[in-house]
């Protein structure tokens with residue numbers, strides 16, 4: 001059995017100094033009898049945060065670890081899908097290595113859990129899913145991985161994708177995905193009906209990519225709200241991107257936010273470059289859970305991305321015009337408390353009895369962490385060091 005340890009003199013997110021005592025992988029009361037033989041590690045001028053959560057990633061798309069590929073896709077979603085379909089066959093053999101390179105990068109930035117969308121279509125079939133299911137097993141206990149069965153190329157415009165999605169959920173995918181029911185499939189009701197029928201059949205959650213802009217996008221959002229209520233899926237449905245909420249009049253966005261809040265539909269944002277940003281404050285004031293994700297990291301969709309959730313929170317704050325300490329503190333929620341709620345990770349808190357899954361950053365408070373985005377000194381998953389460049393727990 002591993003020796004217990006105590007991380008002391010660091011601050012937690014609310015600014016208070018607190019000893020974090022760990023025995024048998026869990027956070028224990030500092031007076032716990034098992035701590036008699038504990039290792040004590042003093043971490044002054046550091047903060048301890050729950051392990052960061054990346055709520056939107058694509059493990060099967062990254063080119064990390066391979067040679068640099070110049071970006072050649074056009075700007076539209078359809079052009080990027082077609083470009084990827086042309087290039088993807090030559091990249092299939094190295095998927096595991098590239099996905100592991102992305103996981104290692106994420107961990108080195110303090111991430112301990114992520115939700116990944118995995119392509120399922122008429123060309124790649126279930127091959128990427130099978131590879132990532134194996135990867136999830138290999139990484140169990142280090143990084144918690146949620147898998148979304150993602151119809152990247154559409155459902156209605158491709159043959160047999162609905163059956164593949166059905167099989168993917170039987171094989172172990174955690175959620176059913178979807179994408180732009182009108183812009184990609186040209187069939188809002190048909191696309192969303194397949195998605196929600198499969199969610200109901202397999203009792204799984206939903207996470208839909210929605211890049212559609214303006215009132216057309218809001219109409220898709222409202223249909224998702226209706227289907228969430230009709231299928232009793234409150235709290236288990238998320239819409240990723242939701243650019244439309246940042247591209248319509250305030251009154252329309254406010255009405256949509258209220259509907260999302262009442263229906264228990266979350267929004268996941270990646271603070272996208274030039275696309276309209278969903279109004280995070282408006283959503284949160286309407287009771288909508290909002291989380292953040294990296295989305296593309298060095299892949300055929302974008303040369304950017306570094307799997308750094310502090311940076312993603314900074315980008316949300318930057319694009320939202322947040323500057324006060326209070327606002328910067330709130331931006332962190334998108335990768336901690338709010339993300340845990342969206343992903344249904346109830347035990348992801350620095351409380352006695354919970355797994356010791358956390359990251360220690362060399363800054364004295366959260367606003368500085370958001371501004372400077374330092375690498376962590378230590379990352380723990382269930383009490384085990386998964387990133388420990390200084391060998392702080394070397395005796396452990």
Ligand SMILES: [Zn+2]
Nearest residue numbers: 058117209295
């Ligand atoms: Zn995505």
